[in-house]
Amino acid sequence: MAQRETWATRVGFILAAVGSAVGLGNIWRFPYMTAENGGAAFVVVYLLAAGLIGLPAMLAEFTIGRKAKKNVFDAFSSIGFPAWRIVGLLGLVTGFWILSYYSVVGGWVIQYLLGSFTGTYFGDPGTFFGDISTGPTTVAYHAVFMLITVGIVALGVKDGIEAATKAMVPSIVVILVGLAVWGVTLPGGAEGLAYFLSPDIDALLSNLDTIIPFAVGQAFFSLSLGMGVMITYASYIGEDDNLAVDAGSIVVLNTAIGVLAGLVVFPLLFAQNVDPGEAGAGAVFVSMATAFGELPAGELIGAVFFGVVLVAALSSAISLLEVVVSYTIDNYDVSRVSVSVAVGAIIFLLGIPSALSLDTFGLYDEIANSLLLPTGVTLIVTFVGWVYGRDAVAELRQGTGGFGSFASTWLWHVRVVVLTAVVGTLVLSVSELLGISLFG
Numbered sequence: 001m002a003q004r005e006t007w008a009t010r011v012g013f014i015l016a017a018v019g020s021a022v023g024l025g026n027i028w029r030f031p032y033m034t035a036e037n038g039g040a041a042f043v044v045v046y047l048l049a050a051g052l053i054g055l056p057a058m059l060a061e062f063t064i065g066r067k068a069k070k071n072v073f074d075a076f077s078s079i080g081f082p083a084w085r086i087v088g089l090l091g092l093v094t095g096f097w098i099l100s101y102y103s104v105v106g107g108w109v110i111q112y113l114l115g116s117f118t119g120t121y122f123g124d125p126g127t128f129f130g131d132i133s134t135g136p137t138t139v140a141y142h143a144v145f146m147l148i149t150v151g152i153v154a155l156g157v158k159d160g161i162e163a164a165t166k167a168m169v170p171s172i173v174v175i176l177v178g179l180a181v182w183g184v185t186l187p188g189g190a191e192g193l194a195y196f197l198s199p200d201i202d203a204l205l206s207n208l209d210t211i212i213p214f215a216v217g218q219a220f221f222s223l224s225l226g227m228g229v230m231i232t233y234a235s236y237i238g239e240d241d242n243l244a245v246d247a248g249s250i251v252v253l254n255t256a257i258g259v260l261a262g263l264v265v266f267p268l269l270f271a272q273n274v275d276p277g278e279a280g281a282g283a284v285f286v287s288m289a290t291a292f293g294e295l296p297a298g299e300l301i302g303a304v305f306f307g308v309v310l311v312a313a314l315s316s317a318i319s320l321l322e323v324v325v326s327y328t329i330d331n332y333d334v335s336r337v338s339v340s341v342a343v344g345a346i347i348f349l350l351g352i353p354s355a356l357s358l359d360t361f362g363l364y365d366e367i368a369n370s371l372l373l374p375t376g377v378t379l380i381v382t383f384v385g386w387v388y389g390r391d392a393v394a395e396l397r398q399g400t401g402g403f404g405s406f407a408s409t410w411l412w413h414v415r416v417v418v419l420t421a422v423v424g425t426l427v428l429s430v431s432e433l434l435g436i437s438l439f440g
């Protein structure tokens with residue numbers, strides 16, 4: 001079997017992980033979830049979840065991947081715990097599951113990108129979303145998005161994923177900052193800012209049973225946690241990276257880009273008099289399209305915006321596909337190209353129902369975020385905290401130089417705080433999914 005690939009540079013690894021984290025989760029899902037859950041109160045819980053749960057959980061995934069140098073399934077046996085491969089299996093299933101509907105949203109983005117050049121959606125943005133979000137054409141663009149994803153993954157770790165994300169991530173930041181600065185100055189912009197940034201504490205406290213599961217689930221989704229992306233990416237680390245610094249940079253950058261997206265979306269929504277809670281999964285698309293329709297040079301600004309969203313979506317989609325591809329090439333003597341094509345084709349088929357019905361689409365998304373990812377994170381955190389334990393600390397210490405005592409603090413934080421929080425989230429999420437209210 002060929003020698004295992006590695007990242008060319010440490011920055012390449014960080015940017016690939018940021019590229020995985022930053023995607024539709026930040027730009028499409030975060031504003032939409034914030035709007036559905038009442039605004040700034042949701043943002044507060046999300047930020048706490050990203051820092052207190054997401055960051056330590058990401059480190060947990062890194063310690064598995066860097067030590068094992070294997071795909072998500074075999075990583076567990078490679079470090080001596082074959083029974084825990086079940087967690088890897090769940091990760092593989094989740095990868096198929098999420099990419100199947102993620103790619104449908106990717107297809108929407110391509111249609112908006114094309115529609116921007118010609119101004120097709122300018123006249124009636126609401127109807128445009130209805131027209132493009134389901135149906136045979138939606139299936140076709142879902143196929144186009146999968147094809148591009150397959151193409152990048154087929155090129156490999158260095159030449160495909162690393163090269164692509166290096167260019168993508170900086171361009172996302174530059175363009176979002178520009179749009180945010182402009183959006184805040186619009187009439188109504190300040191009101192949008194307040195909705196996004198000034199939490200109503202009473203509303204927060206009385207809605208904790210829904211805000212917590214949605215906000216924590218969103219943090220997992222946005223940081224690509226709970227399904228082995230970070231295990232897989234850390235398995236390609238060649239040199240002795242400082243995992244804590246890497247994870248810290250990834251979480252900060254990802255959170256910043258989510259907040260930036262909110263700073264773009266909410267002022268624009270309010271400037272257009274769109275009620276954020278009304279728009280559903282189309283919120284970002286409809287609001288942005290409305291704004292671009294009324295702007296001078298809206299075709300150009302729209303094309304730039306949706307171009308960036310497409311880039312962000314692709315750099316996440318490739319990580320979802322890579323988890324499955326990595327498993328297959330580690331185990332079978334098949335070429336990266338043929339595996340990428342075959343897996344891509346299966347995922348495309350799995351996504352067709354979501355491209356035909358928004359209800360099915362919503363169900364896929366909810367199962368992923370309320371069940372699959374929280375279960376994955378809970379199992380990984382249990383494993384790293386209580387089973388892998390001291391070896392995880394040793395792995396973290398490697399290359400962490402001055403962080404010696406930080407590593408054991410991290411372990412206890414994972415064992416107690418993170419584990420309690422993720423189990424609590426899982427209970428709330430599953431009851432939310434089943435429609436049971438735990439707090440009366």
Ligand code: PHE
Nearest residue numbers: 021023024025221222224316
């Ligand atoms: N983090 C990605 C986003 O925010 C989505 C994703 C989830 C990617 C899980 C990989 C794994 O768009």
